[in-house]
Amino acid sequence: MRALLLSTVLATCPLAALAVGFNDDDPPTPTETTKTCTDGQVWDAETESCIDPDKSSLNDADRMKAIRELAYAGRITDAERVLNAMVDQDSDAVLTYRGFTARKAGRTEDAYEWYARALEVNPDNLLARSYLGQWHLEKGDFQLARAQLSEIRQRGGRSTWPEISLRMAIQSGSGSNY
Template sequence: MKLSLFKSALAVLIFGAMINLAGAVDPDDWDTKPPEPTPTSKKCADGEAWDEQSRKCVKVDAAVFDDPERLQAARELAYAGRFGAAVKALDAIADQNDTRVLTYRGFLARKSGDWKAALIYYDRALSADPGNLSARSYLGMGLAERGDIEAARNQLAEIRSRGGRETWAERALLMTLRSGGAAFY
């Protein structure tokens, strides 16, 4: 009996670890936590990303990368504060209307001080996908930065109502609201 319980517990732990590992690189899991720095943001020049197979920096528009990898590079570079490099990675993505591309264009515009452009990108992202938690979180942070706390709280309520409780999107916006409008990111 004890051995059977031990095996079951071990199986659950291994399965959970596999899910966590898969989530760390899954482009569909992009709004649950900030990206981990890799050689893309640590070593590569603007317009390049790390290619694991060749173990070197390669032009981000090279055929070795697919669009989810380019999006991940853009996201990582944006979090590293390398906005110009992030734009180059976004520019290399085929579908410029992908809601994640629009979200990160909004994020980059907001961080660069162009609130008007940020609003346009966030609006386009949310019109196409009202459940885009990252767009809602970043929009909420921008609203809070500008003193519109009520509108930011509305975005937090939307995140929660769309299944975003306990996600990075909720926590980041909540931290911004608790700070009085100083954006978490």
């Protein structure tokens, strides 16, 4: 049933496969960050207003939620602005999302470098592996995409969103697009 639900979400909203977070298989729920804020600003609950991400009271976990939400909404430039405000620029989560935003912005070689750095920090980063596999698909290299799928499964990621997303992209013959 879960696979059917995820398949339906991917078919009706393919961006969902692109901006799923590290600990959550569900698409982010829209908040004031995407409903109200513009130009890379994020909602600050303390002031009940949109403010620059580097001036907010948010911590990196809150910023990561905003990055996911903005990326899911297709607001790649805004997501990159929030990424720039992250305190821990060397975390595998930040590196993974830098790869994602670079890939979606057409900076494909930069994307590869970010994914590689994320996997150096954390070889078990299943999301980075899924995105890297999709990068390989976009380059036409099904063998390397399948290798990432195998790695995801070997690292305990069977039936997770990164595994399902990459498997479906391989089956369809192309990386996820929106």
